[in-house]
Amino acid sequence: MRITGAVLERCGAPAPFADSRPITVGPLDLDPPGPGELLVRVESAGLCHSDLSVVDGNRVRPTPMLLGHEAAGVVWEAGRDTTTAVGRRVVMTFLPRCGRCDACGTDGRLPCSVGGAANAAGTLVGGRVRLRRDGAPVMHHLGVSAFATHAVVSETSVVPVDDDVPPDIAALLGCAVLTGGGAVVNAGRPRPGETVAVVGLGGVGMAALLVARALGHEVVGVDAVPAKLELARELGATAYSPADAAEAGIRAPVVVEAAGSARAFETAFAVTAPGGTTVTVGLPHPDARASIAPLTLTAEARTVVGSYLGSAVPSRDIPRYVELWRRGELPLDRLVSDRIALDDLPEALDRLAAGEALRQLIDF
Template sequence: MRIRGAVLEEIGRPRPYAVSAPIVVTDLDLDPPGPGEVLVRIEAAGLCHSDLSVVDGSRVRPVPMLLGHEAAGRVEALGRGVDDLVEGQRVVMTFLPRCGECAGCATDGRMPCTVGGAANNAGTLLGGERRLHRGGSIVHHHLGVSGFATHAVVNRHSVVPVDDDVPPEIAAVLGCAVLTGGGAVLNAGRPREGESVLVVGLGGVGMAAILTAVASDIGEVIGVDAVAEKLSTAVELGATRVLTPRELAEQGVVADVVVEAAGNARAFEAAVSATAPGGTTVTVGLPAPDARASISPLSLVAGARTIVGSYLGSAVPARDIPVYADLWRRGRLPVERLISSRIALDDINAGMDALADGTALRQVIMFE
């Protein structure tokens, strides 16, 4: 079938992206779903730093690539063997499919799926297939989703069904920002009653961590960012205290669970320094591969501190997304507050500029 999507043509073009236009909105051909696959009509897709990291070269992927990994839509067709979904059903896309059979999948979310990770790096679906073409040439998939398009064919393991009462833009954000930020708190940090949570970096993922910590009714929730508007938003979302990075260092504030969501080596160092004795640092940001941080091993030993890496919030999407959807439904997780703007697909290059400038939480492309 003929679809329209946003294809990254070249990695590393200079900013502003609105001028250099590394992403081209174009017509493509999409194969029908094969065995174990699903055709989804995309309703909404969020712009995330994992998309930007491919555009700016922090994460090298094969190009041309149809970007987008945080999305939601309606099932339009089912491949052979998919018998647990129905046409018309709303689904959330998840960017790390789990095969359910490898050693990584046996860790209850602690480790990524080995097969899914390899497929993501290669630009294929979980089974190694590529279903996108343009002018007879292959276009690669982004993280098994390629959600910046009118339609997508994905592996069944890349979608989680949600009820119709969850709007598409909410459903989309559940699939990455909330899974990652919320999971960093609940799955990796695991704060106990009365313990404090501090979040360094208040983008979409960091704000989702704030929301989840507040919804958990634990102890103090502290937000750290250099952008004043984001600190104000964190307070509106329920943070009991906010600080700039300088204030964090000068005041010596510490917390039991510290989430680093900035994807920056200096932010990671600040997060470790702000972790109380006996506490846990959870790092979910994705810095450049050559980024390096300096910490004191003695502070880890003497203070009995723990550092945990958490990919996709150590989530099992099929288990966790329904939990977050129910929290949203009960008014305890106002995910809509993470959406800073709704944009058109044709505005995607300018949207990447806003993401790089740190002026947006979650921009969501609406297809209807």
């Protein structure tokens, strides 16, 4: 079928992207779903820092590539050997989980090795490419490629949700909430009454803040952008710039780093209390290096944990977040900073790179 999508032509284009224009929006051909695959009509997709990291070259992927990995939509057609019903709304997640490899047996601690290999290659699970432009293949972004009117995905990349979950809320569940919330719930595991600090209040960090608040924890938010600190305060957190947090001597038992920079990691480590856990979910440049004192790990019995996709098992975790949302305890609509069209992506990427946005949603 003929679809419209946003294709990244090359990694590493210089900012501002509104000038370098690394993305082309136009027609593509999408093959029908094969065995174990679904054709999804995309309803809403979020622009995430993981998209930006491919555009700016921090995460090099094969191009041309149809971007977008956080989305929700309706199943339009089901391939053979699938169980998800046509017409069902689904959350698309950026890490397929085969459920059979050794990594899938770690209860979310390790990313699925099958899904990870497909993501690195720019294919769907099994090595298939379903996108074409002028007869040439266009690669898939993290098994989703949601910046388009339709997507073919592996059934292992989706989690069905009920129709009462609107598309924009469902889309946020696929990355921001899974990653940020999971960093708290699955990796940090704060005990009742413990304070959670979040360093980096973008979409993922603010989602971590919201989930921690929904679970009854006091939350400290740390960011250099005043508008994000103000929003954190509105959401019930205390908030500091990095310098003010250091001056105030903030120390928390569980600290989530969600900014994706060496400096943010160092800040997160500095505000972690003795005996505490620093959870890092950000994706800095591969060459980035942070400096910490190893003695502190021993002398203060500290733990540092890396968490990919919030150490999540999407089929288990997404229903938990949906229930918190239904009860009015998880106001995910506060994560949405802008609603944009496909043609607005270069300018939206510039806002994201400047730290001016949380989640910018594409409504189809």
